[in-house]
Amino acid sequence: MDSIVLIKQVPDTTEVQLDPKTGNLIREGLKSIINPDDAHALEAALTLKDRFGGKVTALSMGPMQAIDVITEALGMGADAGVLLTDRAFAGADTWATSFTLARAIQQVGSWDLVFCGRQAIDGDTAQIGPQVADWLGIPQAAYVFAIESVNPKHITVKRRLEDGYERLQCRLPALITVIGEMNTPRFPRVDRLLAGCREKAPIRVFNAADIGVKTREVGLEGSLTHVIKTFAPKFKREGKILEGGKESVVRELIQRLKASEGATACRAFASACEL
Ligand SMILES: Cc1cc2nc3c(=O)[nH]c(=O)nc-3n(C[C@H](O)[C@H](O)[C@H](O)COP(=O)(O)OP(=O)(O)OC[C@H]3O[C@@H](n4cnc5c(N)ncnc54)[C@H](O)[C@@H]3O)c2cc1C
Numbered sequence: 001m002d003s004i005v006l007i008k009q010v011p012d013t014t015e016v017q018l019d020p021k022t023g024n025l026i027r028e029g030l031k032s033i034i035n036p037d038d039a040h041a042l043e044a045a046l047t048l049k050d051r052f053g054g055k056v057t058a059l060s061m062g063p064m065q066a067i068d069v070i071t072e073a074l075g076m077g078a079d080a081g082v083l084l085t086d087r088a089f090a091g092a093d094t095w096a097t098s099f100t101l102a103r104a105i106q107q108v109g110s111w112d113l114v115f116c117g118r119q120a121i122d123g124d125t126a127q128i129g130p131q132v133a134d135w136l137g138i139p140q141a142a143y144v145f146a147i148e149s150v151n152p153k154h155i156t157v158k159r160r161l162e163d164g165y166e167r168l169q170c171r172l173p174a175l176i177t178v179i180g181e182m183n184t185p186r187f188p189r190v191d192r193l194l195a196g197c198r199e200k201a202p203i204r205v206f207n208a209a210d211i212g213v214k215t216r217e218v219g220l221e222g223s224l225t226h227v228i229k230t231f232a233p234k235f236k237r238e239g240k241i242l243e244g245g246k247e248s249v250v251r252e253l254i255q256r257l258k259a260s261e262g263a264t265a266c267r268a269f270a271s272a273c274e275l
Contacts, residue, residue: 001054001150003045004105006116006128007038007073009066013121018232025122034069037117039076039185041178045115046077046186048150055079057108061089061100070203074196075188081196082108086207091220094123098131100218103211105136113155114175118143129177139170145181 011030019026034042045056058073060066061084070081084104092100105114114136116129126142133140146158148167156169160179195201208218216222242249 001048001052001113002056002109002111003048003054003113003115004057004059004108004111005038005042005045005073005078006101006114006132007042007058007060007069008035008117008120008123009033009060009062009069010035010120010122018230020231032065032068034072035117035120035122037119037121037178037180038069039117040180040182041115041117041176042073042076042078043183043185044144044147044176044178045113047183048113048147049077052150054112057082057111059101059104059108060084061092061097061104067203067205071193071196071201072188074201074203075190075193076186077189077192079202081201081203083203083205084207084211085205086218088208088215088219088221091223092218093223093225094125094127094131095224096218096220096222098128099135099222100211100213101128102132102135103213104206105132107206107211112152112172112174114138114173116175116177118177118179126177129175133175136173136175138173138175140175140177141168141170142177143179144176145179147176 009032011025011027012033013030017026042056042058048054049056056078057080058070058078059082060070064085066085067083070083074081082104084100089100105111114132116132118129119126120128130140130142141157141159143160144157145160145165148156148158150156153172154169155172155174155176156167157176158165158167160181208215242252
């Protein structure tokens with residue numbers, strides 16, 4: 001059972017900060033990690049490999065530094081890694097990202113399953129998995145939390161729904177997007193991590209020409225959507241917890257409500273309390 005796992009390097013935060021001038025993500029001071037759902041996707045592929053044998057390849061698109069998440073994947077037990085990196089890939093929306101990933105998957109060789117995380121914690125669209133399946137013309141199951149059975153022709157999975165679950169059988173090859181509920185990712189092994197850092201580590205680095213895509217098909221140029229403006233919503237008021245005895249807290253609350261600008265209802269409530 002050969003698998004490809006799509007892993008994205010993301011900043012280690014769920015509270016993405018934007019530069020108010022450029023609208024770009026502020027990455028300074030943020031550690032980069034494997035997108036959490038992708039670690040679960042990798043664990044799912046490694047578990048299948050443990051049971052049935054085969055090869056697991058970790059594939060990432062990003063700047064050269066994304067090689068770190070591939071090395072970590074090798075540390076966890078992946079057999080090989082592929083990094084897609086090229087200035088032409090920059091600024092891709094989900095359409096161009098999924099197209100690029102799909103073209104790379106077609107170059108990697110034969111495979112039975114493509115695993116993705118459900119969603120990346122920075123982009124948050126959850127579109128890449130289903131779009132990649134569409135580019136590849138293969139069946140897909142999203143929000144998967146259990147693999148019930150797998151044989152050379154089919155995989156049967158359970159996918160989470162709002163009010164329960166659905167059992168799906170897909171023909172192979174297929175694409176699965178995985179949610180965190182599925183498993184606990186194993187820790188990387190130090191000897192494997194060290195081997196992954198060596199010059200002879202089984203990591204291939206591909207650019208646009210290597211995967212046979214034209215510059216106008218990828219990155220910003222190949223994107224159907226363009227971000228006109230990004231901004232972080234400003235919070236005008238900050239929450240404050242009043243401390244002290246009940247009476248003094250209520251008194252201070254009333255003072256604050258009375259003083260608050262334009263809050264007629266609050267002032268009415270405050271004077272009602274004083275009665
Ligand atoms: C309208 C729009 C415009 C955008 N414009 C820009 C832009 O101008 N510049 C910019 O930098 N970004 C831009 N982005 C963000 C960029 O498109 C996304 O980060 C990227 O396409 C992946 O989408 P996502 O993060 O939402 O991933 P999701 O769909 O949430 O990820 C699902 C899964 O797909 C896989 N995956 C996702 N991305 C990768 C990857 N790079 N490598 C390997 N696997 C991956 C992972 O398994 C992941 O768990 C834009 C996004 C949108 C929606």
